[in-house]
Amino acid sequence: MVDRQGRMIDYMRISVTDRCNFRCRYCIPPGGAPCIRTGGAPLEYGEILQIVRAALELGICHFRVTGGEPFVRPGLTGFLREIKELPGVETLSVTTNGSLLEGRLEELREIGIYSLNISLDTLDPDRFEWLTGKRELEKVLAAIRQAAEMGFPHLKINCVPLEGWNEDELCGLAALAREYPLDVRFIELMPLGAGTVWRRVPQSRVEERLEEQYGPLLAEKEETREGRGPAVYCRPAGFQGKIGFISAISHEFCESCSRIRLLSDGTLKPCLNGPGRVKLGEMIRRGAGTEELKEAMRAVIFEKPARHGFEEIKGIAAGEEWACGGEEGCFMSSIGG
Numbered sequence: 370m371v372d373r374q375g376r377m378i379d380y381m382r383i384s385v386t387d388r389c390n391f392r393c394r395y396c397i398p399p400g401g402a403p404c405i406r407t408g409g410a411p412l413e414y415g416e417i418l419q420i421v422r423a424a425l426e427l428g429i430c431h432f433r434v435t436g437g438e439p440f441v442r443p444g445l446t447g448f449l450r451e452i453k454e455l456p457g458v459e460t461l462s463v464t465t466n467g468s469l470l471e472g473r474l475e476e477l478r479e480i481g482i483y484s485l486n487i488s489l490d491t492l493d494p495d496r497f498e499w500l501t502g503k504r505e506l507e508k509v510l511a512a513i514r515q516a517a518e519m520g521f522p523h524l525k526i527n528c529v530p531l532e533g534w535n536e537d538e539l540c541g542l543a544a545l546a547r548e549y550p551l552d553v554r555f556i557e558l559m560p561l562g563a564g565t566v567w568r569r570v571p572q573s574r575v576e577e578r579l580e581e582q583y584g585p586l587l588a589e590k591e592e593t594r595e596g597r598g599p600a601v602y603c604r605p606a607g608f609q610g611k612i613g614f615i616s617a618i619s620h621e622f623c624e625s626c627s628r629i630r631l632l633s634d635g636t637l638k639p640c641l642n643g644p645g646r647v648k649l650g651e652m653i654r655r656g657a658g659t660e661e662l663k664e665a666m667r668a669v670i671f672e673k674p675a676r677h678g679f680e681e682i683k684g685i686a687a688g689e690e691w692a693c694g695g696e697e698g699c700f701m702s703s704i705g706g
């Protein structure tokens with residue numbers, strides 16, 4: 370469907386859990402993120418499917434499952450299969466930290482996952498452990514290698530450059546796209562929840578570092594069926610895959626945003642960081658049917674904010690309260706990225 374700004378909204382990110390086996394320091398705050406804030410259980414898979422069916426009737430046809438870490442939730446692959454089989458679903462993709470993929474990649478490919486995104490911020494085992502709380506870099510790298518060797522379609526590595534932390538590794542991380550047929554994307558840190566205590570590395574600085582090492586970054590077109598993504602791509606000479614940049618702050622892409630987000634408690638958020646939301650989970654539990662869900666979704670999607678307004682967040686966590694733009698549920702681990 371089209372929103373008030375005239376944007377075509379056809380892409381839904383679905384967070385199936387706000388729990389995670391990692392504790393990435395820019396995503397989850399030291400004491401842990403408040404899980405399932407409503408105090409209730411996360412939506413059942415059947416309830417999510419009900420929302421997906423309503424979304425399909427509104428013309429939303431691209432879906433990405435995320436978390437927290439989606440693979441900590443039991444039964445995920447069966448759920449993915451069920452979504453994929455719904456008539457009208459054009460693409461179904463997954464974002465994961467890659468640590469729980471062992472033994473699952475064949476099944477994911479067989480289900481027909483369109484694109485697999487694996488997050489990776491460092492190639493150093495000690496740094497990895499410091500950042501995530503787990504000594505599991507090798508597991509993640511093994512999953513990346515296996516997926517690449519299987520020729521997993523649209524395989525992407527997501528890296529968040531953090532000032533003074535992994536800036537010296539950006540060329541090494543980018544080199545994964547030279548070594549394997551996959552894309553490496555640099556995502557600008559967003560000032561949300563635990564991310565507010567870190568400093569982002571702007572796209573221009575990442576580009577400079579890569580050009581010093583690999584020469585000119587020649588612009589590339591993205592060939593994708595998965596909605597109109599926010600990434601811009603280039604390819605240094607000799608690379609098999611592309612380098613992408615997703616820069617919500619320095620190269621804002623709100624004007625062409627096509628996505629909405631379903632949180633694991635059933636809240637539909639039309640913007641990563643903006644007003645407007647509807648608690649579809651509560652509606653389902655009150656007995657709402659597809660028509661009622663559709664109406665509620667239509668209203669909130671139509672009013673999707675024009676811009677994310679990140680600059681209005683003052684930055685650092687204030688005392689005990691995290692700066693969240695005045696919103697509840699503002700941690701990436703509950704929104705799903």
Ligand code: SAM
Pocket residue numbers: 389395396435436437438439464465466486487488527528529556557558559560561563564565701702704705706
């Ligand atoms: N656990 C999965 C993973 O790590 O890919 C899926 C959920 S995670 C919240 C999705 C993406 O959000 C990851 O690539 C992560 O790096 C990114 N992310 C988390 N906090 C962020 C922030 N403050 N700014 C930008 N990206 C962030």
Ligand code: SF4
Pocket residue numbers: 389390391392393396397436437438466488701702
């Ligand atoms: Fe977990 Fe992903 Fe957040 Fe890391 S970025 S803590 S893996 S949800």
